Amino acid sequence: MVNLAVKIKDLELKNPVMTASGTSGFGEELADFYDVDKLGAILLKGTTLRNRDGNPYPRMAETASGMLNAVGLQNKGIDYFIENIYPRIKDYNTPLIVNVNGSTIEEYIEVTQRVNELDKIPAIELNISCPNVKEGGMLFGTSCASAETVTREVRKAYSKTLIVKLSPNVTDIAEIARAVESEGADSVSLVNTFLGMAIDAEKRIPLLSTITGGLSGPAIKPIALRMVWQVSRAVKIPVIGMGGIMNATDAIEFFLAGATAIQVGTAIFRDPFTPLQIIDGLEDYLNRHQIDDICKLVGALKY
């Protein structure tokens, strides 16, 4: 028997494979396919204080080994979540983590305060890296000063595990990671999507209504891996890695680069079973290499 359980501050995961925010709904959509209790954790769809319709259609464009999205945080707001969705999902036997968004610091704080009162939500992921909204979002995650401020204020309002999700659209991601660590983040997750663009040459029009959008999928994996490597060497808090993970081998690479846990995003669109296949694949890998604990793989890159 190998151990797959990991701990991120007070957040205990039975395995280190989570589903990424915005790619796994509220868990219910995956429960149509399988028992979601097998997942390490579910990162819920990005939530804001008030209802957001998101960006106009088209919001998606397929690209080489990946896709662009411009969803723009469509959600019904935190109160709707608490009244209508939370009661339906709270008894899943896997940690549910709310992905908290805002266009002002006050909004981030208000959403956080409401989530703090929910028994079955053991952690939040503070999204300071959404590239698809005009105000707030990524702006908070692209300068050390604003990343520090929002982390500090949210930390005051939140007593459980605080994960801060970093944007890759910066010059030095390690610097931002250190900044949020110094303000009390318990963990950092990375990466969110890369700002990108796609054009229909024949029609001479952009493929997204917003012209630019967020790139995800295998296309971004080498860059995501490099960033996880840099960040894990810059901070002491656990790092959650993601970006283009399609299978167990990809996941192992993120552990070796320094991630304590991983998230699976876009791969779910191709096959909702991917996270479960990765869990099985991790176990196989550990057995094959006679390693008894996934933690021994974290940052174990030989160089």
Add this chain to the structure above:
Amino acid sequence: MPSNRIRMKKNVGEFTIVSNSALNNTNYHICLQSDIGLPDIAPGQFTNVDIPNNKDIFLRRPFSFFDVDYEKKTVSLLVKILGRGSKSLTELKVGSKLNLVYPLGRGFTIPDKNDKVLAVGGGSGVAPILQLAKTAGSSPGQMHIAIGARSAEDHISIADYLQFAQFYFTTEDGSLGEKGFVTDHPIFHDLTQYNRIYACGPLPMMKAIAARAKEAEIFCEVSLENLMACGFGVCLCCIEPTVKGNLCVCTDGPVFNIKDLKW
């Protein structure tokens, strides 16, 4: 009691291609067999298909179920060649495997024996329309199906469906049936004989039909084909603005009542 029906609401599974043949210039008929049983599949529901042997393609491609045979455990798709993915599908050999996510979406409201129905299909949109007639077990007196295509070569054979509906054809070049768009057919001159209208096909066609149905105040459902990434409600890429806000075509649709759409 052992059941050959599968347990979960939605599945990801391998199918074997039992036939793959050209119906005409642009449409292929692909029949697929499952190793396990099939869940219930309603007309208008669809599957998201993994395109094999094509490195340029990252996402799956959605296709409506055309026909379902629970005994033989087969489903078939009517594939119109549009771009790279649909082309790849039509080139697959009998015996090769295809991975499907299924069944997805909400289908048409099945008409009952007392309904008088006009169902309109354009292009590959005839697939769910024919399945609707078969599932409803309708009769030619009760169900009228109008099919539009560019030219006679683009029409598919409807021989197996003559027992379920009366058929009307249009072609843009006049090579079969009435010349013009399907909405130019005389059957549209008086819609009052119908109490239900269904449409699946190109957007301009569906919008034209929806406008007529609205004017005549007749129940009307259309099936949308918005671009999709996941097909099961997690990405929020396929949204359609409706009177209830932005809804997912893949889970709240693809079939919508036109009274909910902002057309």
